Amino acid sequence: MPRSPVDPAVLRRRSVNRIVVLHGLSSFCYGMVFPFIGIHLASLPAVGTTGVAVYYGVSGLANLAVSLLLASAAVRVPRHALGILGLLLWLGCFLLLAGGGTLTGTAAAAVLGGAGQGCFMAAIIPIVNSLVPPEERRRVFARRYQVLNATLAGGSLVAGLFLTVFSDRAITWLLVANAVGYLPVALALALARRVPAVPENTGSGENTGSTESGDGSETAASDDRTGSLGVGLLIRASLGAALFQFGAYLFGYSQFEATAPLVADRLMDTGIGWVSVMLTLNVVVIVTLQRPITKLLEKRPEEQGLRIAVALWVAGLAAAGVTALGPGPLRLAGLLLYAMLFALGECAYSCSFHPWLISRVPERELTRANALCNSMMGIGMFFGPSIGVTLIGTGQAAWVWLPLAGLCGTVALTTVRRRRSRTATTVAPDPLPVG
Structure with missing residues (x-):
């Protein structure tokens, strides 16, 4: 006897929960390394404190470059593929940090890490939004933020205890564990591709797809x-x-x-x-x-x-x-x-x-x-x-x-300016800030 089809709303809820939970797992893994990345790099003879500055500076520039490239539409990648790409770039970044020991390798890891952040951060919010009806949106984003903060703190606490027992040289193993922690999130995003998105303009009196310029121009x-x-x-x-x-x-x-x-x-x-x-x-x-x-x-x-x-x-x-x-x-x-x-x-x-x-x-x-x-x-x-x-x-x-x-x-x-109007079909943006 064939199975009855599952309600798309149920599929979306399961998918969002899976993404939030597995993103929390990756956040826990990242919490185990983020306070110690600088310590690890500075302890490497061929990297030192100069390498710490190089890592964070190059990472920031790579993130900015990728973010602006995506915003300009010069490159358009489907959101799920973009998110998975970002996670894989992060994986490569932390494997390089774990196995490297040179300034060149550190800079390469920074490029991967910054580009990964630019890709993943651009994709994750649209993915979650496509699975959440407008009336539940604020609760879901708040829950995601709560989970990420709790797991990040938990990972840092566990890592601190771990390093107390095994010494700072064990940071390498934490970097590998963090890299592996991105794979479950990538799987969750891949599975989310099969879930039907929330139909636009449904149910809340709040629209996600229409804006009207403050000067009355075409929406x-x-x-x-x-x-x-x-x-x-x-x-x-x-x-x-x-x-x-x-x-x-x-x-x-x-x-x-x-x-x-x-x-x-x-x-x-x-x-x-x-x-x-x-x-x-x-x-x-x-x-x-x-x-x-x-x-x-x-x-x-x-x-x-x-x-x-x-x-x-x-x-x-x-x-x-x-x-x-x-x-x-x-x-x-x-x-x-x-x-x-x-x-x-x-x-x-x-x-x-x-x-x-x-x-x-x-x-x-x-x-x-x-x-x-x-x-x-x-x-x-x-x-x-x-x-x-x-x-x-x-x-x-x-x-x-x-x-x-x-x-x-x-x-x-x-x-932060109040919108002029708010209807089921049109949401006018705030006037452009002055100064």
């Missing part, structure tokens, strides 16, 4: 019927999201990951141990509160969620700045409060940003738009730490935190 969706968007129209539709991503990483994420530990150690006398506590507290808050914050925001416009995210980041930076003027215990309390507020902002960001981007561009152009935003993310992460280091030169922690609070606030003021 991007109508242009999309005759072919792909030109670069100009694509940039016009997604510029606000790209600039927000740039600002969020320039004044937000890069400052938390790079500047905050330096300020805490050099200017606030908290010690390395408390920096670890700060990072752990950040992950705990995300894992614990991501779901309730998503539920709180899912009935509100995505723009409001992004404003809330930036407001929380600004509040955290301001709190750290004000408490930095006080005695040691107060400075420490401010640092931990900053970590908590930044985590809450991350929760609001994770369930709002990609749904906001998706609502602004035609679905078939989402890979290009996501690549454009990814390039802005890379630029923000590249230049952000230099801003923090410059401010650290003032010698006063408050004069690091407080200017960053003001700069971070400009992100929401200049890039």
Whole structure:
């Protein structure tokens, strides 16, 4: 007796769950190596600290080049193939790092790693979006962010214990394990190719495939019927999201990951141990509160969620700045409060940003738009730490935190604008930012 066909919605749900779980597994594997890549490279006689700078610099440039290439449509690769290609490039990158020991090999690994990031990051959001109905989109993206943070932290903890027992030379085996960890995700993306995508314009009053320019010109969706968007129209539709991503990483994420530990150690006398506590507290808050914050925001416009995210980041930076003027215990309390507020902002960001981007561009152009935003993310992460280091030169922690609070606030003021209209068929993009 033939089997009855499985409901496409069930197939999509299974596929999304498989992708999220296996992506979490790869994130766990990456968590085992990412804090130790620089240590590993610096310990190699033919690489040293110069090789560390080469690795991160070349990787960033390769990511930027691939992201801009994809955004320009000079190269168009189906999203699933693009994601799998990115994972295979990552695999090659970490195998080279594990087996290499030369500056040339390090640079080659950096090219593969940066290109892999450009490919995978451009593809994964469109793939997940094609499997999720609009009304579930924010919950799924928030859950994905929660899983990736938890597994990344778990991998780092396990690796720290592992290296305590086996010494730093065992990092090579962790690099190999991380490379292998990309294969299950590639399999999940390959299986997702067979799953029917969510029909467009279904069920939520929120469209993912139509935009109208702020000056009343022809909609991007109508242009999309005759072919792909030109670069100009694509940039016009997604510029606000790209600039927000740039600002969020320039004044937000890069400052938390790079500047905050330096300020805490050099200017606030908290010690390395408390920096670890700060990072752990950040992950705990995300894992614990991501779901309730998503539920709180899912009935509100995505723009409001992004404003809330930036407001929380600004509040955290301001709190750290004000408490930095006080005695040691107060400075420490401010640092931990900053970590908590930044985590809450991350929760609001994770369930709002990609749904906001998706609502602004035609679905078939989402890979290009996501690549454009990814390039802005890379630029923000590249230049952000230099801003923090410059401010650290003032010698006063408050004069690091407080200017960053003001700069971070400009992100929401200049890039997150409310759409003029929101219907089942047309979503008008925000006016172009001024300045």
